[in-house]
Amino acid sequence: MALTIEQSNRRLKWAMLTPALLFVGAMIIFPLLFTLNLSTTDAFGAVNAGAKHIGLQNFADAFSDSRRFWPAVWRTIGFTVGAVALETVFGLALAMLMRRAFRGIRWVRTVLIIPLLATPVAIGILWLLILDPTNGIANHLLGTLGIPPQEFLGSVSGSLPTLVLIDVWQWTPMMTLLLLAGLSTLSEEPEEAASMDGANAWQRFRYVVLPMLGPTLTTALVLRAVDGLKTFDIIYATKGAGGGSSFEAETLNVYAYGLTFDYQEYGLAAAVLVIFTLFIIGVVVLLRRRSA
Amino acid sequence: MRTPSMKALRGLAITVVALFFSLPIVWMFAAAFKTNVQVTDPSIGLIFKPTLDNFKAVIADDRILPSMVNSLIVGVTSTALSAIIAVPAAWAVGRFRMHRAGSLVLVARIVPAISLLVPWYYLFAQAGLVGSYTVLILSHMFVSVPLILWIMIGFFEGLPIELEEAARVDGLTAFGAFRRIALPLAAPGTATAAVLAFVASWNNFMFALILSDEHTMTVPVALFSFISYAGTDWGGLMAASTVMTIPVVVVAVLAQKHLVAGLTAGATKG
Numbered sequence: 001m002a003l004t005i006e007q008s009n010r011r012l013k014w015a016m017l018t019p020a021l022l023f024v025g026a027m028i029i030f031p032l033l034f035t036l037n038l039s040t041t042d043a044f045g046a047v048n049a050g051a052k053h054i055g056l057q058n059f060a061d062a063f064s065d066s067r068r069f070w071p072a073v074w075r076t077i078g079f080t081v082g083a084v085a086l087e088t089v090f091g092l093a094l095a096m097l098m099r100r101a102f103r104g105i106r107w108v109r110t111v112l113i114i115p116l117l118a119t120p121v122a123i124g125i126l127w128l129l130i131l132d133p134t135n136g137i138a139n140h141l142l143g144t145l146g147i148p149p150q151e152f153l154g155s156v157s158g159s160l161p162t163l164v165l166i167d168v169w170q171w172t173p174m175m176t177l178l179l180l181a182g183l184s185t186l187s188e189e190p191e192e193a194a195s196m197d198g199a200n201a202w203q204r205f206r207y208v209v210l211p212m213l214g215p216t217l218t219t220a221l222v223l224r225a226v227d228g229l230k231t232f233d234i235i236y237a238t239k240g241a242g243g244g245s246s247f248e249a250e251t252l253n254v255y256a257y258g259l260t261f262d263y264q265e266y267g268l269a270a271a272v273l274v275i276f277t278l279f280i281i282g283v284v285v286l287l288r289r290r291s292a
Numbered sequence: 293m294r295t296p297s298m299k300a301l302r303g304l305a306i307t308v309v310a311l312f313f314s315l316p317i318v319w320m321f322a323a324a325f326k327t328n329v330q331v332t333d334p335s336i337g338l339i340f341k342p343t344l345d346n347f348k349a350v351i352a353d354d355r356i357l358p359s360m361v362n363s364l365i366v367g368v369t370s371t372a373l374s375a376i377i378a379v380p381a382a383w384a385v386g387r388f389r390m391h392r393a394g395s396l397v398l399v400a401r402i403v404p405a406i407s408l409l410v411p412w413y414y415l416f417a418q419a420g421l422v423g424s425y426t427v428l429i430l431s432h433m434f435v436s437v438p439l440i441l442w443i444m445i446g447f448f449e450g451l452p453i454e455l456e457e458a459a460r461v462d463g464l465t466a467f468g469a470f471r472r473i474a475l476p477l478a479a480p481g482t483a484t485a486a487v488l489a490f491v492a493s494w495n496n497f498m499f500a501l502i503l504s505d506e507h508t509m510t511v512p513v514a515l516f517s518f519i520s521y522a523g524t525d526w527g528g529l530m531a532a533s534t535v536m537t538i539p540v541v542v543v544a545v546l547a548q549k550h551l552v553a554g555l556t557a558g559a560t561k562g
Contacts, residue, residue, distance in 0.1 A: 109548050
């Protein structure tokens with residue numbers, strides 16, 4: 001008997017979806033379960049060395065490690081909060097600035113896409129050159145303004161703030177483009193009504209535009225926060241393994257990377273990764289709930 | 293109130309912003325044409341006698357050009373394979389409203405890639421596959437399949453369903469409607485998604501750092517090895533970075549509208 005249209009549709013949609021679902025499932029779900037299992041073992045050294053289960057010992061070790069683990073947690077939080085906060089403020093300001101079309105908007109948009117698409121490793125190296133403490137153009141320019149030279153990435157205390165600034169340069173355009181997309185969907189009427197009622201530009205922004213932009217802002221914040229927490233390339237390219245010789249830029253991502261590939265501490269690394277993954281999921285849930 | 297002075301102020305602010313985001317890239321391009329003495333002299337700005345020596349060194353280097361070939365092989369293959377499995381899936385999700393299946397994409401976006409890299413490495417190393425193109429392509433597909441799905445779901449949802457319905461009435465099967473109607477209409481979206489997926493692969497550093505070897509090393513890894521072993525050859529580093537970045541700038545200039553649409557896909561749906 002011939003299939004009804006309903007039945008053939010159902011077969012078709014699953015046939016088209018299954019390869020993608022299987023691929024993503026196999027590349028995510030299986031590795032995640034594997035990591036979860038690995039986190040309860042003492043896997044160390046050669047990958048085929050064999051390992052035995054030691055319960056939650058790795059988690060206890062991580063949580064009691066105030067030398068590498070906790071500093072990495074605080075750096076991850078500090079880096080992300082700093083970068084995303086600045087990107088939100090600048091991104092929003094720039095989006096409001098670019099909201100109405102102007103001559104050359106095409107070129108400004110092009111300029112904004114380039115940092116987003118350029119290779120992060122190349123960006124990291126470029127900023128190493130610009131911010132070089134003795135030969136960089138940044139200190140030269142600061143000097144002409146009468147500001148004393150900065151160590152930037154060369155100092156322990158300056159590394160993380162400098163990385164925040166590099167991240168702001170690279171990712172503020174993303175915030176701007178996302179918010180511009182959101183602004184373009186807003187109806188103009190509420191603003192015109194507020195204007196008639198005598199609201200000034202700031203009041204219209206604060207009480208009319210910003211609340212309407214809420215959903216887009218939340219999406220943009222979630223996207224940027226997730227990427228910020230996971231930042232690896234620019235940190236590793238500018239500071240190297242361990243985030244520098246005194247771990248001054250070591251975030252959770254860089255820490256877990258080093259544990260795995262420099263120290264072969266697979267079990268402990270897996271535990272850190274489980275904590276890291278749960279942490280990111282927690283942040284996403286929290287941000288989405290707050291906005292709802 | 294829009295006064296001329298406010299307009300001028302806005303123009304000035306936009307110019308400053310545009311300079312802030314473009315000057316570092318200009319600096320990279322300029323440094324690529326400087327001698328190593330000029331690069332480390334910040335008083336030399338953008339006016340100097342250019343040299344092509346850095347580019348000659350890049351071409352002569354035994355890592356950079358082969359790594360570009362590797363990046364092309366991995367980028368093109370992973371993007372093509374990803375499009376083949378992700379575009380039909382995106383159409384199914386968009387047309388049949390299978391959003392729960394589509395939300396798996398979000399999971400892929402949230403999970404930190406490094407928590408997958410560790411088990412991949414562990415398993416691939418046991419299978420003796422680390423360093424092969426296969427492993428690199430598979431790992432890059434993990435980024436591009438969700439990316440293409442994400443962009444294309446939105447794109448297919450934006451296409452008028454009436455055309456496909458009319459085609460069904462005229463006797464095409466559902467698959468025929470996809471292949472003959474939706475797919476050709478979605479060509480611009482597919483092209484955008486493919487460009488962004490290729491860029492993601494071209495830029496990928498973390499996966500290639502672990503999963504490639506000296507024969508399959510991609511460009512970011514080759515660049516990184518330059519910092520570690522020849523930390524002071526700024527001209528060479530900037531020339532290699534320039535060669536890497538020029539294609540991106542060209543694409544950005546030619547297709548900025550499509551790229552913005554692709555980058556911001558799905559953001560306004562909440």
